[in-house]
Amino acid sequence: MKYRNFLSLLAIAFCFLFVACGDDSATEVEVDFDFSGEYTLSDQMARPAINTVFVAAENKDDFNTTIPADQGGVYAERFENRLLALNPGYTTNALGLDATTFTSILASDVLSVATTGTTTFFDGTNVLTGRALADDVIDVELLLIFGGPDGTANPGLTSDNVAANDKEFLNTFPYLASPW
């Protein structure tokens, strides 16, 4: 008990000490985390599955660390070759884009997002105005790669027949469903 009393006294003494110190704001030091140093690009993405579908295995790391402003110059032709290897019968797609135009857009991997109105990868009306959680982006890409000018070519290849996520999304933040 005696020892405990001593500790209490000590604690009280410390309290006074800190109050005294607290009056002098110059001695208050807020310790923050360390945010110093440089951080270098490791991985990046914008449109879904672009690296997966269009970049050859030996270039995947390079594509992930080539900044978007430089990607087009390095990858546009490679993407076109890849598109024509995937679909040798490619002429144009449902957006009316020939192979060169389509792949030159894809090679600069940024996701355009509209600041007003509907944000969707494709909803039947709006094209590439963002990407919402429920967007069936794989079907959109398959259709643009394999579907030809009116979307009817290669019917077995233009949809993976998985149209929705395995859990419902939320209407409120954080929108993604809770984990399994």
Add this chain to the structure above:
Amino acid sequence: MKKLAIFLLSAGAMILFALSITSADHIDAPAVTGTTMDITDYFAFESPANNNNMVFVANLQGLLSPTATGAAAFDEGTLIEFNIDSDGDLREDMIIQAIPRDGKMIVFGPTPATSIGALSTIETGATRVEVDITSYGETAEITNEGGITVFAGPRDDPFFFDLGAYQAVLGGTATGFSNPGTDTFAGTNVLSLVIEVPKSMLGNAATLNTWVATKIKR
């Protein structure tokens, strides 16, 4: 049928060397696959709850089974950065940065980018919002400060795709997708970072070019 056969042959030849292919960006590249830097997916959309706000989502470390999810963690050496180009030159004008420290995700921005390109420093002078990283099994921890709302922690992987059928097609063992398909990502989790900001913090451009990056400390 002949055209399809030709397609399958050429596609098969092209892809044989890359059969470990996956999607959307899940384990897309050898240097980052299976690491804390690996971005699996990216979303940017108008807030379903408030049309004055924009939502950015970065998902990392995909294909987490429920039993593996509890051990998955954000890495204090990996900076997550949303990049926003508002003038069409494909270089970031605004950024939102997030980095974990001591169980919290610390978010800086949106703020003008001061270092453009592959190298970044943390914009410690920018607007700062912190949120406790939500643990597996815990109710979502959410911080809303100054109009910015932040969540970081495990969620269901929102991506859906019959990857198995895709690989079978590319490998030449199937002529098309199955119907119905099978969602390869069903029942798996990711580590998510969700940030909602007022659109007014993103400038006046009608269209933004956006992407997400992970950057590691040098």
